[in-house]
Amino acid sequence: MSQALTRRTILKTAAIGAAAATFSCRTAAQTPPKVVVVGGGFGGATCARELKRRGLAVTLVEASAVYTACPFSNAVLAGLRPIEAQQFKLDAVEKAGVDIVQKMATGVDPQTRRVALEDGSSLDYDRLVLSPGVDIRFDALPGYDEAAAAIMPHAWKAGEQTLLLRRQLEAMDDGGTFVMAAPGNPFRCPPGPYERASLIAHYLKTHKPRSKLLILDAKDSFSKQRLFQAAWQDFYPNMIEWVSLSTGGKVIEVDAKTKTLVTDFGRHTGDVVNVIPPQRAGRIAQVAGAADRSGWCPIDPVTFESRLQPNIHVIGDASIAGGMPKSAFSANAQGKVCAAAIASLLRGEGPTEPKLINTCYSLVAPDYGISVAGVYSPRNGVLTDVEGAGGTSPVNAPPSFRAQEAVYAEAWFQTTTSEVYG
Amino acid sequence: MGRGRLASALTLGSMMSMAVTMMAEAVPAAAQGVAPPGATACSGCHGPVAPGAAVAPLHGRPSEEIVAAMQDFRTGQRPATVMDRIAKGFTDEETRAIASWLSQQP
Known part of the structure; x- marks a missing residue:
């Protein structure tokens, strides 16, 4: 009896197994794995090209026809560079074989592995990469909403906001005051506010030398601080004033009508006011359930797969990448590592433990560059600085060294944008 | 019966792994070798x-x-x-x- 049953069971199971195998084979032959990437910035465009280079079918979803890059946008503010030098199209990415869908991604269903688009259509995926950058938090600083941003620009997403702040600076009288509110950590481009202050001071020194620049900061220290402050003393003495958190620098409220920033210690009114508000991961990451309560996305440091949603990877500014700063260089490096990991996972192999590099240049003046670099590897589940490596440019260096770093800064921008968009 | 279950488990298992292999073959390996860390x-x-x-x-x-x-x-x-x-x-x-x-x- 048991023998007969057994034989029947074997036959039945084998039949199911064969059917399953046949089905899988047909599925595999007709529909190779699909990867969808959301976001055409440095992270997303890099990752999409790299996935394609590895032979995968990739769709890149990006709502904008033109991408305006943030690195060097501070030079646009200072009148040192046209905005066009910051703008890139996805034509070359498409030519490389990536399918471009120029629509807004509005939703993600991690269960059915489907991305919803603004027009009601959808895209299925086996693996999804989110590289949405940051969203400005218009709910974090009382008084600072989208209407206020039209009066006191953030200019922390390059484009119209950059041009608006530029026009305001141009219209400011000599002897005016430029006030900036700098956010607490973490935020996009940690040295960015201080590079911005430097290059605006350069513009003021050149064109409106009686003007002042005040930075109200929600932090007590910042990236490349010693280098910036030493250079400010040399280049812009008595022009830049930095107020730290502990000396009352944190802006707690703003009044757009009077261009006033309020701290616990007083009110500061400027002729031109730049509010760099708190940020969080781009909206699609929140919608997908990939962001935690901090507003950013926890990830596995080997694959950049979300800790919250399987089959969804998060790279670039939106991710919590441990020691790696939110920079274009980081996003580019992460895009490549993430693509390699996805290719391995789809082949059924374990991904290799990666090592990543970041290098961020800042300009203090047109021919004066400084940098911070780091090398990172996963340790205890977090991307961690490799000890003994990285750090900032030396504090004592001759002008030739600073000039060389300014050249390398521009060279980095040209090389990386041609790798991603060229 | 025990042996039968084991056999069927093996059969199903090997077929599934075959399916995974076939699925994996749809993903080509990198062109110029695997980049080290x-x-x-x-x-x-x-x-x-x-x-x-x-x-x-x-x-x-x-x-x-x-x-x-x-x-x-x-x-x-x-x-x-x-x-x-x-x-x-x-x-x-x-x-x-x-x-x-x-x-x-x-």
């Missing part, structure tokens, strides 16, 4: 060969040359702005693997 980050600054490039191109350069440069950056024998800080993040073994991969890139 850290290697893909170099092209952020070191671009393709171009006239007047401010940063030295690395693709296709002899492996020994890259290894020697990295060692000299690490010890400070070769002056640098940023490569001294980056070279210190890689062991000899890692550097050799990266150099070998870079030398094979078109």
Whole structure:
């Protein structure tokens, strides 16, 4: 009896197994794995090209026809560079074989592995990469909403906001005051506010030398601080004033009508006011359930797969990448590592433990560059600085060294944008 | 009966693994070999060969040359702005693997 049953069971199971195998084979032959990437910035465009280079079918979803890059946008503010030098199209990415869908991604269903688009259509995926950058938090600083941003620009997403702040600076009288509110950590481009202050001071020194620049900061220290402050003393003495958190620098409220920033210690009114508000991961990451309560996305440091949603990877500014700063260089490096990991996972192999590099240049003046670099590897589940490596440019260096770093800064921008968009 | 269950489990298991293998074959391997850890980050600054490039191109350069440069950056024998800080993040073994991969890139 048991023998007969057994034989029947074997036959039945084998039949199911064969059917399953046949089905899988047909599925595999007709529909190779699909990867969808959301976001055409440095992270997303890099990752999409790299996935394609590895032979995968990739769709890149990006709502904008033109991408305006943030690195060097501070030079646009200072009148040192046209905005066009910051703008890139996805034509070359498409030519490389990536399918471009120029629509807004509005939703993600991690269960059915489907991305919803603004027009009601959808895209299925086996693996999804989110590289949405940051969203400005218009709910974090009382008084600072989208209407206020039209009066006191953030200019922390390059484009119209950059041009608006530029026009305001141009219209400011000599002897005016430029006030900036700098956010607490973490935020996009940690040295960015201080590079911005430097290059605006350069513009003021050149064109409106009686003007002042005040930075109200929600932090007590910042990236490349010693280098910036030493250079400010040399280049812009008595022009830049930095107020730290502990000396009352944190802006707690703003009044757009009077261009006033309020701290616990007083009110500061400027002729031109730049509010760099708190940020969080781009909206699609929140919608997908990939962001935690901090507003950013926890990830596995080997694959950049979300800790919250399987089959969804998060790279670039939106991710919590441990020691790696939110920079274009980081996003580019992460895009490549993430693509390699996805290719391995789809082949059924374990991904290799990666090592990543970041290098961020800042300009203090047109021919004066400084940098911070780091090398990172996963340790205890977090991307961690490799000890003994990285750090900032030396504090004592001759002008030739600073000039060389300014050249390398521009060279980095040209090389990386041609790798991603060229 | 026990043996029967085992046999059917094996049959199903092997068929499933066959399906996984077939699925995996739909994903081609990388064209120019697998990049060792850290290697893909170099092209952020070191671009393709171009006239007047401010940063030295690395693709296709002899492996020994890259290894020697990295060692000299690490010890400070070769002056640098940023490569001294980056070279210190890689062991000899890692550097050799990266150099070998870079030398094979078109």
